[in-house]
Structure formats: C-alpha cells, structure tokens
Amino acid sequence: xxxxxxxxxxxxxxxxxxxxxxxxxxxxxxxxxxxxxxxxxxxxxxxxxxxxxxxxxxxxxxxxxxxxxxxxxxxxxxxxxxxxxxxxxxxxxxxxxxxxxxxxxxxxxxxxxxxxxxxxxxxxxxxxxxxxxxxxxxxxxxxxxxxxxxxxxxxxxxxxxxxxxxxxxxxxxxxxxxxxxxxxxxxxxxxxxx
Numbered sequence: 001x002x003x004x005x006x007x008x009x010x011x012x013x014x015x016x017x018x019x020x021x022x023x024x025x026x027x028x029x030x031x032x033x034x035x036x037x038x039x040x041x042x043x044x045x046x047x048x049x050x051x052x053x054x055x056x057x058x059x060x061x062x063x064x065x066x067x068x069x070x071x072x073x074x075x076x077x078x079x080x081x082x083x084x085x086x087x088x089x090x091x092x093x094x095x096x097x098x099x100x101x102x103x104x105x106x107x108x109x110x111x112x113x114x115x116x117x118x119x120x121x122x123x124x125x126x127x128x129x130x131x132x133x134x135x136x137x138x139x140x141x142x143x144x145x146x147x148x149x150x151x152x153x154x155x156x157x158x159x160x161x162x163x164x165x166x167x168x169x170x171x172x173x174x175x176x177x178x179x180x181x182x183x184x185x186x187x188x189x190x191x192x193x194x
Contacts, residue, residue, distance in 0.1 A: 007022075008023050011026060054069055056069040057069050057088075057100060057102050058123060059085045059101060068100060075098045075099045076131055077134065078099030079134075080101050081104060081124060081135060081136065081138060081152065083105070083140055083176075084106075084176075086175075087138065090176045091138065093181050094181050094184050094188065102120070104119040104148070105119055106118065106119040110147075119148075133162060134161065134162040135152070136164050136165070137165040137194060138166045138176065140170075141172045141173065164193055164194065165193075166184075167190030
C-alpha cells in the first residue's frame with residue numbers, strides 16, 4: 001500500500017467519512033504546503049496528548065476542570081446528562097441551558113456488554129449532592145438511550161431529585177449532535193418527568 005492509500009484508509013476510519021471523502025481529504029493535504037501539514041499534524045498530536053476528561057462532568061477538556069464546571073455563572077442545581085461530549089456542544093449551541101452537564105460516554109447496551117460499570121454512572125451518582133434539585137436526561141432517542149433513561153430514573157428516584165427527560169422533539173434514531181438548535185431548544189423547554 002502506498003502513502004496515499006495509507007492516508008485514505010486512516011481518514012476513512014473517521015466517523016461519517018467514506019472512501020470518496022477520504023480520498024478528497026488526502027489529495028487536499030497533498031496540495032497544502034509542508035508547513036501547513038506539519039501544523040495540522042502537530043495540532044492533532046497536541047490535542048490527543050493534552051485533552052482529558054473533566055474531573056467533574058467527564059466531558060473532554062484541556063484543563064483539569066472544564067470551563068462549564070468551573071464557571072460561577074452556571075446553575076449548580078441542575079445537571080443535564082448526555083451520552084457524548086459532542087452532545088454538550090450541541091446543547092450549548094442553543095444558548096438556552098445554564099446548568100451543568102454529566103457525560104456518560106455511552107449508553108447501556110447489555111447485548112454489547114455495556115453495563116452501568118462501563119459508562120460514567122457511578123461518577124454521576126457521586127455528584128448528586130443536596131444542592132442538585134433536577135437531573136435532565138438528554139440521551140439519544142434510541143433503544144439504548146431509553147434503557148439508560150429508565151435505569152437512571154430508577155437510580156435517582158430514592159434521592160428525591162426531580163428527574164426529567166428532554167421532550168421528544170429530536171427524531172427517533174438520531175443523535176443529538178446532528179439536531180438543529182431550535183429543535184434542541186424546544187426539547188429542553190418541553191422536558192417531562194420520567
């Protein structure tokens with residue numbers, strides 16, 4: 001395999017990138033100057049080496065605690081639970097949510113061996129201090145998201161914390177990351193008890 005094929009294969013491993021797009025990206029890189037390619041490669045390596053999980057909410061950050069968790073302007077009585085760090089970005093784009101987040105890094109899926117210990121449920125339960133009054137479950141509207149929603153609802157029930165889910169404005173089978181801002185904003189406004 002030559003150098004171009006290797007790069008095409010690597011680009012094709014990225015989500016939503018097929019062979020055709022991977023080939024276009026590889027040829028685009030060939031048209032760039034060596035300095036631009038080196039800057040791009042260095043930025044990728046630096047990102048991979050410096051980004052970690054926030055010690056509070058488990059999203060990706062280059063700090064020990066992310067900018068949302070460290071902000072004094074956020075409402076600490078509400079925690080919005082999402083599956084992936086990209087979901088945090090999607091909700092933040094709406095500009096309507098002012099609480100905190102918790103990223104599970106997945107959803108329960110017993111068929112694939114993903115139980116409560118494989119995602120960040122224990123970390124969420126540790127965060128549910130007396131100041132937390134509501135947990136918003138903003139999980140993807142999939143079978144796995146529904147199973148996780150029901151599980152978390154049962155886990156938070158004895159704690160006397162209001163547990164809500166975002167409204168069904170997000171299409172079934174879609175990821176939050178790809179929903180438009182208005183749909184996400186309506187979904188947050190229309191959340192209902194689980």
